[in-house]
Amino acid sequence: MALVNLTGIQAGDFTVLAEDQTPAEGATVAVPLSRLRDEGDDFFKVAGPVGAVLATDTNYTDLAPLMNKLAFVVIDFPAFGDGRGFSLAVRLRKDLGFKGEIRATGPVIPDQALFLLRAGFDTVEVSDAREAAFKAALKRFDTFYQTDYTGQVSLAHARHGKNQERKAS
Amino acid sequence: MYAYDKYDHALVNSRVAEFRDQVERRVKGELTEEEFRPLRLMNGLYLQLHAYMLRVAVPYGTLSADQMRTLAHIARKYDKGYGHFTTRQNIQYNWPKLSDTPDILQELADVEMHAIQTSGNCIRNVTTDQFAGATADEIADPRPYAELIRQWSSFHPEFSFLPRKFKIAITGADIDRAAVKWHDIGLVVKKNDAGEVGFEVLVGGGMGRTPVIAKTIRDFLPEKDLLSYLEAILRVYNEQGRRDNKYKARIKILVDALGADEYARQTEEEWQKIKDLPIDFPAEEAARIKAFFAPPPLQVLEDNVPAVDELAKKNFIFGAWLKNNTNQHKVPGHVNVTISLKPHGGIPGDATAEQMELVAALADEYSQGELRISHEQNLILPHVAKKDLPAIWTDLDEAGLGIPNAGLLTDMIACPGLDYCSLANARSIPLAQELGKRFDDFKRLQDIGPLKIKISGCINSCGHHHAGHIGILGVDRKGEENYQLLLGGSGAEDASKAAILGPGFDENGVIDAIEKVVAVYLGERTDGEEFLATYRRVGPDVFKEAVYGTR
Numbered sequence: 269m270a271l272v273n274l275t276g277i278q279a280g281d282f283t284v285l286a287e288d289q290t291p292a293e294g295a296t297v298a299v300p301l302s303r304l305r306d307e308g309d310d311f312f313k314v315a316g317p318v319g320a321v322l323a324t325d326t327n328y329t330d331l332a333p334l335m336n337k338l339a340f341v342v343i344d345f346p347a348f349g350d351g352r353g354f355s356l357a358v359r360l361r362k363d364l365g366f367k368g369e370i371r372a373t374g375p376v377i378p379d380q381a382l383f384l385l386r387a388g389f390d391t392v393e394v395s396d397a398r399e400a401a402f403k404a405a406l407k408r409f410d411t412f413y414q415t416d417y418t419g420q421v422s423l424a425h426a427r428h429g430k431n432q433e434r435k436a437s
Numbered sequence: 438m439y440a441y442d443k444y445d446h447a448l449v450n451s452r453v454a455e456f457r458d459q460v461e462r463r464v465k466g467e468l469t470e471e472e473f474r475p476l477r478l479m480n481g482l483y484l485q486l487h488a489y490m491l492r493v494a495v496p497y498g499t500l501s502a503d504q505m506r507t508l509a510h511i512a513r514k515y516d517k518g519y520g521h522f523t524t525r526q527n528i529q530y531n532w533p534k535l536s537d538t539p540d541i542l543q544e545l546a547d548v549e550m551h552a553i554q555t556s557g558n559c560i561r562n563v564t565t566d567q568f569a570g571a572t573a574d575e576i577a578d579p580r581p582y583a584e585l586i587r588q589w590s591s592f593h594p595e596f597s598f599l600p601r602k603f604k605i606a607i608t609g610a611d612i613d614r615a616a617v618k619w620h621d622i623g624l625v626v627k628k629n630d631a632g633e634v635g636f637e638v639l640v641g642g643g644m645g646r647t648p649v650i651a652k653t654i655r656d657f658l659p660e661k662d663l664l665s666y667l668e669a670i671l672r673v674y675n676e677q678g679r680r681d682n683k684y685k686a687r688i689k690i691l692v693d694a695l696g697a698d699e700y701a702r703q704t705e706e707e708w709q710k711i712k713d714l715p716i717d718f719p720a721e722e723a724a725r726i727k728a729f730f731a732p733p734p735l736q737v738l739e740d741n742v743p744a745v746d747e748l749a750k751k752n753f754i755f756g757a758w759l760k761n762n763t764n765q766h767k768v769p770g771h772v773n774v775t776i777s778l779k780p781h782g783g784i785p786g787d788a789t790a791e792q793m794e795l796v797a798a799l800a801d802e803y804s805q806g807e808l809r810i811s812h813e814q815n816l817i818l819p820h821v822a823k824k825d826l827p828a829i830w831t832d833l834d835e836a837g838l839g840i841p842n843a844g845l846l847t848d849m850i851a852c853p854g855l856d857y858c859s860l861a862n863a864r865s866i867p868l869a870q871e872l873g874k875r876f877d878d879f880k881r882l883q884d885i886g887p888l889k890i891k892i893s894g895c896i897n898s899c900g901h902h903h904a905g906h907i908g909i910l911g912v913d914r915k916g917e918e919n920y921q922l923l924l925g926g927s928g929a930e931d932a933s934k935a936a937i938l939g940p941g942f943d944e945n946g947v948i949d950a951i952e953k954v955v956a957v958y959l960g961e962r963t964d965g966e967e968f969l970a971t972y973r974r975v976g977p978d979v980f981k982e983a984v985y986g987t988r
Contacts, residue, residue, distance in 0.1 A: 348475065349558065351598030355675045358595055363710070379455075379476060386594035409451050411444045413588045415716050416595075423444055424588065424722040425715055 270399040277390040280340045291315035324352040328359035345374030357388035361417045381405040386416045439584050439729045441549045449546045456480050457539035481552030486859050491530045492555040497565045497583035498526030498810040502797040507548045509793035522786045526810040558599045560590035564606045566614045567811035568773045571819040573765040577626045579609035581727045589664045596671045600678035601686035616928035618642050618651045621688045635659045641692030644898035648934045649689040654701035665716040669708035733805045738770020742823045758841035775843040776816040781873035785851040786814035795836050846888045847873050854894030861894035863911025863918035888968045904928035906969045908935040920947040925972050939985050953983045
């Protein structure tokens with residue numbers, strides 16, 4: 269597998285913790301949300317940086333109590349067409365103010381590279397065979413019709429030199 | 438009409454380059470069909486029963502004469518000399534070669550066209566009233582909003598992998614010619630008491646195997662809030678819409694499960710969080726886009742044109758065409774002309790390259806170089822001076838396009854059916870052809886009056902049978918094509934779901950049954966009462982008895 273870095277973030281190097289496995293002291297670990305919700309403060313004290321592995325059907329409101337404990341988040345796509353992963357990343361940035369790394373895993377396709385970036389993902393885990401295609405897809409478009417939650421303002425604003433404005437009410 | 442700026446051009450050209458690369462990888466075998474499938478579907482390329490089919494977008498059904506000439510050129514150079522206009526105001530080519538499709542997309546891009554948003558589980562092309570910006574009964578031209586939505590929804594980073602396809606329709610007139618209540622989102626342009634423009638917002642309409650009429654979740658949404666409100670609706674749907682069963686994945690199922698009030702509440706809650714962010718178009722952009730749709734400078738002319746009336750008296754066909762195929766324009770002395778693509782015995786919605794070129798020439802001469810496509814699969818010349826009608830009709834008639842049946846029984850919607858489509862259970866085209874032949878009498882059709890027949894070759898309802906005054910649904914019954922008859926649907930502002938009348942028929946049987954239904958109507962109607970009104974007044978029983986006999 270290869271890791272495509274979309275945003276230039278310092279990407280986390282972690283191991284996914286198996287069921288009932290105790291983290292080594294100070295280790296960077298990714299843990300399924302279902303387990304993380306049951307872990308007490310001790311777990312976070314022993315481990316180093318902790319990340320949550322999220323299914324695409326995760327309700328973002330369930331993450332709110334963990335926000336100040338998570339260093340990174342992994343959103344695992346069961347299929348490339350499961351677009352809930354995009355909204356989940358948007359929720360993390362927009363509603364929860366999450367600033368850490370968001371990584372996509374699973375069978376996402378190169379043609380989604382810019383969508384992933386613009387939805388708030390930092391990194392994507394891809395097969396070695398697809399790494400080049402992913403990187404090429406990132407350069408395919410440089411104009412965007414929509415405002416997103418990563419700082420891109422819509423072409424409708426840019427056309428009129430309005431790059432940061434809030435809406436007049 | 439909207440004209441691309443350098444940004445729009447750059448986006449569409451980048452898309453063509455991307456697709457050319459994908460096709461090359463597929464042809465070389467670097468991509469399997471399974472891997473290629475989602476990529477081609479994002480570019481309107483389907484694989485049907487016999488060949489690839491390319492669906493080209495005609496955003497909100499408006500195009501120029503030059504664009505129509507390109508469509509004709511593509512039909513001739515890359516297909517079999519014809520194209521098929523669809524119920525979503527688009528055009529389909531049924532026989533393109535895979536290796537040619539990047540070139541086709543480039544030729545389209547050169548005239549500001551594309552195949553984006555014509556397939557896949559994304560926000561599809563926005564559709565609207567074919568007479569938008571031209572009809573007398575309009576509150577405001579809906580096309581600037583359709584264009585703003587087109588841009589906002591193209592390559593949306595969050596909403597390009599929805600549970601299912603997503604269709605938005607908008608009308609600016611009280612008379613709904615865009616079937617907005619049958620869409621995932623329907624928008625009705627309104628003015629409030631202060632004279633400000635806004636939208637009634639409906640959600641959860643749809644056909645398919647579960648027909649549902651959309652429900653209003655907001656009576657008046659200010660113009661400036663359109664896109665942020667749409668974003669809120671879409672986010673709720675993207676997160677909660679079902680993904681376990683494609684037949685339950687449309688927004689109508691979620692709206693039904695939550696209830697329209699709860700859907701409205703969740704939308705409102707999300708919208709409150711985002712409505713002040715720079716999601717919506719700024720006023721300058723709305724003004725820029727509206728300027729492209731400024732009304733053409735038409736002279737006010739006499740509505741009464743003696744030469745037209747004289748020809749109508751002398752020539753019954755022209756008289757019927759004048760009555761059925763013209764719509765009153767905003768500017769006196771002008772009309773919008775419907776060119777019927779429903780010749781009796783022909784294929785509904787098909788046009789040859791030569792016909793497309795003739796229509797383009799007529800548009801240059803008589804309709805400001807502008808054309809429309811209706812969701813009822815006809816072509817429109819907007820902004821026509823009434824005095825030009827005899828000349829236009831004569832040219833059309835020579836090309837087999839002077840058929841005076843707009844809005845009448847033979848102006849049918851029909852899906853491609855089993856002749857082309859891999860989903861179909863039954864053929865639609867031969868049935869439409871036979872129906873046209875059976876009712877090939879314009880005096881009789883005129884006497885029957887407005888009557889909409891809509892034919893689908895399977896339960897996916899591409900032929901809109903749920904919304905037909907008379908709907909026909911093709912099913913497979915033990916390996917035989919069988920046609921169910923439905924009555925009482927409407928796609929207009931008085932939207933209603935058609936109901937199945939009784940057991941199905943074979944092809945001839947269903948045509949005989951329609952004859953009987955029409956005979957009941959003619960016997961029951963009061964003065965000036967149209968078919969749908971009579972059906973609603975007398976109910977299904979008398980029709981049932983005539984079709985199936987007393988049991």
